[in-house]
Amino acid sequence: MSIQSSKVNEEQVIYAKVLEAGMYVGLAILFITFALYVFRIMEPAIPLEHISSLWSQPVHDYLEEINHNFLHLDELPTGWTWVTLLHKADFLNFVGIALLSGVTIVSFLSIIPVLLRKGDKVYAAMALAEAVILGLAASGILQVGH
């Protein structure tokens, strides 16, 4: 029989707290920025009236069309290009989306010191590897297309 109790591990509690905080902040920002967008408080890059004629196309065609008609950038707006367009309401929404997608990386990084202090080097290495993998996915280095 195991001798451990039902007490939650320290790293699990820290992970949960970071995840929870990130989730609330991400959702709050997402809702606020969407309100700015949908109630026309801020101007979007792509006029609201045009959106429904664009989302039925494959992503590459969609990106080419919005770039040609509205954004006029040198390259298609993939990866982190949205950061340069944060003054536009539609792209401002990506802040909340990125926070929700990024909070897991922060959660993994936050438990590494606890795991190392406990001498759990294997799990510390796995947590670091997970953060690196998610960071790689987030970086935009991994490109693909059809």
Place this chain on the structure above:
Amino acid sequence: MIAERFKLLWQAAMVLGLTLMASPAFATATEAAATGMPNDGTAWWVWPVVLFVVTFVMGIIAVLGGVGGGVLYVPIISGFFPFHLDFVRGTGLLVALSGALAAGPGLLKANLASLRLAIPVALIASTCAIVGAMIGLALPTNIVQILLGATILGIVVIMLTAKKAEFPDVKKADALSSALRICGVYTEASTGQEINWKIHRTPLGLALFVIIGVMAGMFGLGAGWANVPVLNLLMGAPLKISVATSKFLLSITDTSAAWIYLNKGCVIPMMVVPSLVGIMLGSFVGVRILKVAKPTFIRWMVIVILAFAGIKALTKGLGINLF
């Protein structure tokens, strides 16, 4: 009184959702948007509102049917809405991710989701979800649609045949799970009993998460339908631990794939936010309806809806206009 009210709300939501999907306005707007031409007289806000209503109903059904929102979202929205599959998959991942983020902290704090079990599994599943997302975005849309249809029909078969074991009999933990100290104790709320658990067949279980990760990334589905049987039936984790760890696991697996779709440009906020709010509010209502609904009937309804959506995805990919 409250039960009656929820019953009425549930019926109203179902009728509203189905009426909207069957209405001539829905059909006209679908046709107009599917051609890629500007809508004739369809206001820009119609689709986000329809999306919100349908995802709200979907959120209720998902909770009552015991499935994740993502597995309903992708086949139904890609099959019956004008949005391209690229955007539906990106949004589906974010919908599943948000649900997992909302549930994850509570499950971890309650010691139902196990971080020690999740980390090695997540390492494999999230890496493979990246690969799956890259494959899914590289393949032609009709091929992905056909594979999605086949996968959804496979999920239907799993739902029809898979059994569950509340406390699987694990005589001896395997060497790998012992070395990683994957075990735990949780308090069963219904009896107040402390349940000790451990797992076995860890290498085989981890190997299966290669396939689960690839499929989650390729189709933008949450992978709870596959996570739970592997964690529970194969690896021997108690059902509650399996369900909770699976839900938490989605917050990691879907994060990796979501970034690939996000960086590729497959995320449109006007689709994401109404879907996310609709599913979340629907889940909230669904939890309350669960107390008065008949789960067996709902489960059968989910199976029928998924079978219908799977056939639709398959025929759409094959270019057959069946319905």
